[in-house]
Amino acid sequence: MKVAVEELESCKRRLAVEAPLDIVQKEWEKAYGRVQKRASLPGFRRGHVPRSLVKLHFADDVRREVAEHLIPDVYRQALSEAQIAPVNEPDLQDLKLEEDEPLSFTAVVEVKPAITLGDYRGVEVQHVPAPVTDAEVDETLERMREQHAQFNSVERPAGAGDLVVVDYTLAPQDHEPTTANGYHFLVGSGTVLPEIDTAVVGMSAGEQREVSLQFAEDHRMESLRGKSGTASLKLGEVKEKVLPVLDDEFAKVLGEFETLDAVKSEVRRQLEAGREAESRRALEDKVMDTLLAHHEFGVPDAMVMRQVAHQVEHTRERLRRQGVDPDGIQWDYTKIVGELRPVAEKAVRRALLLEAIADKEALATNEEDVDAEVERFAKASQRPAPAVRRMMEKSGDLDALRHGLRERKTLDLLIEHTRVTT
Numbered sequence: 001m002k003v004a005v006e007e008l009e010s011c012k013r014r015l016a017v018e019a020p021l022d023i024v025q026k027e028w029e030k031a032y033g034r035v036q037k038r039a040s041l042p043g044f045r046r047g048h049v050p051r052s053l054v055k056l057h058f059a060d061d062v063r064r065e066v067a068e069h070l071i072p073d074v075y076r077q078a079l080s081e082a083q084i085a086p087v088n089e090p091d092l093q094d095l096k097l098e099e100d101e102p103l104s105f106t107a108v109v110e111v112k113p114a115i116t117l118g119d120y121r122g123v124e125v126q127h128v129p130a131p132v133t134d135a136e137v138d139e140t141l142e143r144m145r146e147q148h149a150q151f152n153s154v155e156r157p158a159g160a161g162d163l164v165v166v167d168y169t170l171a172p173q174d175h176e177p178t179t180a181n182g183y184h185f186l187v188g189s190g191t192v193l194p195e196i197d198t199a200v201v202g203m204s205a206g207e208q209r210e211v212s213l214q215f216a217e218d219h220r221m222e223s224l225r226g227k228s229g230t231a232s233l234k235l236g237e238v239k240e241k242v243l244p245v246l247d248d249e250f251a252k253v254l255g256e257f258e259t260l261d262a263v264k265s266e267v268r269r270q271l272e273a274g275r276e277a278e279s280r281r282a283l284e285d286k287v288m289d290t291l292l293a294h295h296e297f298g299v300p301d302a303m304v305m306r307q308v309a310h311q312v313e314h315t316r317e318r319l320r321r322q323g324v325d326p327d328g329i330q331w332d333y334t335k336i337v338g339e340l341r342p343v344a345e346k347a348v349r350r351a352l353l354l355e356a357i358a359d360k361e362a363l364a365t366n367e368e369d370v371d372a373e374v375e376r377f378a379k380a381s382q383r384p385a386p387a388v389r390r391m392m393e394k395s396g397d398l399d400a401l402r403h404g405l406r407e408r409k410t411l412d413l414l415i416e417h418t419r420v421t422t
Contacts, residue, residue: 003078010298011110013086017078019103024070028099031065067097074103086111088302110300115356118294121417125286128422129279132271140267141246148253151239157202160188163239164200172215172229182236196231203235222330284411287418288350299348307344308337351407358410365405373401 002018036054039061040046044053054062075090086109095105151163158164165184171177185191187200199211213229244250251257257266312333316326371385374392378385392398 001074001077001081003082005082005084008108011113011300013084013109013111015078015082015084015090015107015109017074017103017105017107019070019074021100021102023074024066024103025100027066027070028062031062031069034065035061063097070103071095071097071105075107078107084109084111087300110302112303112352112355113297113299115295115297115353117356117360120291120357120414122419123287123290123414123417124419124421125283125290126421127279127283127286130275132268132275136271137264137268140271141264144254144267145243145246145250148244148250150242150244152242154238154240155205156238157204158187158200158235158238160201161241162187163241164203164235165237165239166200167234167236168196169232170213170229171231172213172224173227175223175227175229193231196233199231199233200235203233205235205237208232208234220329222332280415283415283418283420287411287414288353291353291414292346292349295353297349297352299345299352303348304341304345305337307347308340311340311344312336354407354410357414358406361410361413363406363409363413365402365409369405370398370402373405374398 001020001023002016004016006014006016008014032051032054035058036049036051037047039049039054039058041049041053041057044050049057071092079086088110090107090109093106093108097103097105154162163184163186165182167179167181168183169177169179185197187197190197193213193215195211195213199209203209209232211231211233213231215224215227215229217226219225244253246260248259251260251263254263257263319326319329374389375385377392378388381388389398392401
């Protein structure tokens with residue numbers, strides 16, 4: 001096996017590979033045997049076609065067999081001999097595959113960068129955790145009141161904060177009109193077009209109104225961007241929001257609480273737990289931003305694009321949960337990739353730097369920690385832990401879990417040795 005490696009860029013390599021004739025010929029012989037077993041021609045039983053006729057009539061099948069079996073094996077052996085671990089599928093070029101000749105090809109692949117670590121212990125960052133205030137507790141209680149609000153029908157014109165029920169026909173320029181009946185929205189919440197939100201203010205039940213529309217230049221539907229249109233509205237009902245009184249009776253509605261003070265204590269506890277987690281993430285980000293600023297290295301484009309694809313799929317899944325079909329939206333993928341790429345590249349650089357530090361520190365994930373996380377997932381989903389583990393192994397999530405735990409351990413080490421100033 002001849003393997004020559006050429007560095008094209010910091011994260012890109014070209015492998016020139018040549019497999020010796022004896023290995024290639026053995027695979028041709030095996031391929032002829034496999035094709036001959038299933039070959040059939042008029043006058044011959046299946047599997048009894050002479051080799052000379054197989055070579056004449058099934059040459060493409062034999063060549064395909066050789067390519068499918070030989071090239072992957074030779075490629076894997078070449079990677080092993082060159083000690084290269086690519087992060088993407090190879091771009092095969094200059095392939096020469098002929099009987100009685102050596103196999104040769106070039107493979108262009110991307111690899112992780114070689115990171116020369118500088119000082120990563122003792123990083124100094126400024127970080128001041130923000131305490132939970134009484135105002136934040138009060139704001140949370142107000143949101144809880146909003147969640148338990150009731151809406152009562154009223155005989156008056158609609159105003160800000162009211163829940164209105166409308167029938168509408170939307171007629172955008174160059175589009176077929178769409179109609180909906182019994183559509184609910186809160187006036188002033190920004191969930192409908194601004195012109196419609198403004199138009200319903202002052203309308204009473206049974207009243208109709210025509211509205212001119214102008215769609216924004218950045219509207220989520222590309223075909224509507226910058227377009228004008230009209231909307232026909234008929235107000236069916238106006239409902240006034242009624243908030244519950246903030247007292248001990250309201251506390252009992254929320255769960256196992258007897259008094260409002262008990263609710264406030266629980267709210268503060270949860271806010272402080274969330275604030276502590278936010279503070280930790282902020283500290284991690286500051287440490288990593290400082291380390292990344294002192295470690296310059298390139299990143300493989302394949303890893304960046306996988307991160308972009310992950311973020312796009314995350315967005316599509318969020319839309320599905322909201323009841324929106326993502327395939328029904330015209331996506332401007334060129335714009336999306338351009339917007340997501342800087343964030344994705346930073347995420348990849350961060351992950352690679354953490355991996356390099358973990359390797360240097362010989363940090364490993366304990367299976368006890370993995371088992372504990374699997375058990376936690378199992379309890380949350382109310383399924384047996386062994387079943388959850390098998391599912392995660394099959395999907396690859398178990399390896400991702402191990403990787404995440406190793407990153408967490410690496411961040412713990414970095415935070416432990418960080419000098420935090422206020």
